[in-house]
Amino acid sequence: MKIEGAGERNTIDRRVARTRGLLQDALIALIPEQGYAAIKVDDICQRANVGRSTFYTHYADKDALRSATIEAHLRSIGRRREAASQAAGSRLFEFSLPMFEHAHAFRPLHHALLASSGDTIHDELRERIRRAVREELVEKRIGDRGMPAEFAIQFIAGAFLAVLAWWVATDMNLSPAQADDLFQRMAGKGIEA
Amino acid sequence: MKIEGAGERNTIDRRVARTRGLLQDALIALIPEQGYAAIKVDDICQRANVGRSTFYTHYADKDALRSATIEAHLRSIGRRREAASQAAGSRLFEFSLPMFEHAHAFRPLHHALLASSGDTIHDELRERIRRAVREELVEKRIGDRGMPAEFAIQFIAGAFLAVLAWWVATDMNLSPAQADDLFQRMAGKGIEA
């Protein structure tokens, strides 16, 4: 049985990698079309050309597939962010630009992640953004002058996700750099209060 | 059959009102407990003490109940907003304070509406907030100086909803007036950019 991601043997059988990849891609492709809730396991399998019973040898259910998919892509974003973090020195919100760029490169994915048209928006993404904002704000010691820090964090994180979702959904008269610049301006002014 | 909200006869049978009220309240009560997706029609009926077949004479399915519930409460918020609109003159974002107050008075409802812990956040609410922001911004002619208006709208609306959700979830060291004040400060600064 031994189906596991990082256990026991360091290289993964090509077949499992292929199958999981197909399933994840199928899910991402279907979300914008039908919305997450309406998707059936069978839909995913047909789109992926994978047997339904095979699905269950890899994932317990639809939610497990979603979590794994998001998790995988968030790792990729994380790596990109680290790389950018060293390059650009002291911009206020460092997570912003790499995120816009990643969304630009993987638009269908982000469209699926953020799709406000329904039910999906995974908390994991929200939480990561909040964490990133929190780190930068405590570092800059916001909240000393009467502004509860958590309030500002929620404000900024919520604004960022909304803007990102809109930008991805309507794409894309603005370049990633332009979108980032606008966000930096509004957010920067906001936290002066 | 003639079950309809505003048709044909201006008073609604007491039983209808009672049944629908019980179902709507049950749904709102269950969302924070289980999350919208996990709720079964049967759960709602048991909580409401209403026969399952009765459910279907009023609503086509779970989503229909949710829509109706949200719709009903949004109407109530709308009325409150109109009333406040005449009183307070020229605050920047007029929707803000009435919304905080309504959330304060109907906390379980808003907790259900905004529950970031899952899947519900009805688009209707998001869209209404966006519309309110849009009206106020075009009125003030934002977007003339290089800032795309829609960007600012998404930014403000997203920030507001995030802050509201947080405030409702963690409740409530801040009074509605204080929360509103903080929001006004950050949002006001932000749109200067």
Added chain:
DNA sequence: TATCATAATGGACATAATGTCTGGAAATGC
């Protein structure tokens, strides 16, 4: 290339939830 271990597959199956429909009991409005 031959061999072995592991993955993929379709089909059968039990389970659970959905949505429809019925006839009779209960309540409401007038």
Added chain:
DNA sequence: GCATTTCCAGACATTATGTCCATTATGATA
């Protein structure tokens, strides 16, 4: 009080889920 409307329990067909198994196909290894 009486006609009308709603409520309800239960039966039903339908659909999706998740498990299991025997068989086939395929990648890994030597």
